Amino acid sequence: MILFPAIDLKDGACVRLKLGLMDQATVFNTDPGAQAASFAAAGAEWIHVVDLNGAFAGRPVNGAAVERILASVSVPVQLGGGIRDMDTIEMWLGKGVSRVILGTVALRNPELVKDACRRFPGRVAVGIDAKGGKVAVEGWAETSNLTVLELALKFEDAGVAAIIYTDIDRDGVLTGPNLAATAALARAISTPVIASGGVSSLYDLKALKAEADSGIAGVISGRAIYDGRIDVAEAIRLLKD
Template identity: 45%
Template sequence: MIVFPAIDILGGRAVRLAQGRYDAVTVYNDDPVAQARSFAERGAEWVHVVDLDGARDGVPGNIAVVERIARETGLAVQTGGGIRTLETMRRLTDAGARRMVLGTKLVTDERFVTDAVTEFGDSVVAGVDARDGEVKIAGWREGTGVPSAELVAELTGRGIRHLVYTDISRDGMGTGINADAYRTLAAQAGFPVVVSGGMSTPDDVRAVVALGDAVAEGVIIGRALYEGTIDLSGALAIARREA
């Protein structure tokens, strides 16, 4: 199972938002690249980078930071936030991104998704962010009326094989995961899911591992790493079933 330590970038700094609220920002590091380097030094192989400026504004503003993280740390980068054009995806690929997460466009532009999968294949990741079963877009600020179960069930037919599913109500809140919900999601998708939201303790990581490889491809851990309630090296050991 992949452990994705998370770096959310807003205004050039590594931050975390509570439940996606831009008025509830905690700054953890003024240098996202240094933060990524510290993750690599503790054994991480992947990093999940979110361009919060891009998610809010629809125009990515941190591609240069993604490039530096990929080049200077050797981490495999999964990134999202403001990816609305194929040209942006080309720039991110050139910058070294291994996976690119589509959120808003996944809901609003089916043709774009088809073109993205045709050009970038397995690098395309569905980013489904939901509250109370409804998909949210534009940095979680806009409702869509689209049931998350309906969208997830369509992914395989659209050629997508990776899914990051964020339970917004749990994101940044340290409440653990809804295990049954992820089992249902994996069954709906037809492939394992990257769990996002709710990580607080090592037992939460164990709960994700316990879902099994058919349900959980990986887990994204953010605030808990920064606040020290989960140790990254320990989480990696749990993911390898060594602890």
């Protein structure tokens, strides 16, 4: 199982939100490149990056910060937030992003996701963010009537590299991941699932690892790392052991 240390970008800085609220942001580092380099130095195999401003604006906003991250590390970077069209997908993949994460557009325009998967095999993930079990979009500002599983099933045969499942009600509050819902989703689809939201300790990572057979292939952690509750190197060893 892979650990994805998270860098969420707001106004050029590394922040963590509470419950997905932009006015509940805590700044942890004003140098995203240095933060990424520290994760890579600790042994991270991937880095997870989100352009939070971009998710609300519907277009890239923190491009300069993303490029600093790409210039600072040699490990692969997956990026989401404000990626809503093929030109933006091509732009980021051309700049060195290893995998783009499509969220809002996966709900609004699933055919674009499928087309991107055909054009860029293995380099497109779908981010499904849930609030009360329903898919949330537009930077988590809107909730749809579609369930997580209903959306995930739309891409079963599309060649999506991974489904990144975030429980917004758990995000940034360190209450533990929604293990039951994540494992149930992973068992219901063939696409690998990456868990996100609520990871607070090594105990949570052990619990997720125990469900690896369900199809959970990775876990994203942010606030717990920044707060010192999870040591990146130790977490990687635990998930690899």
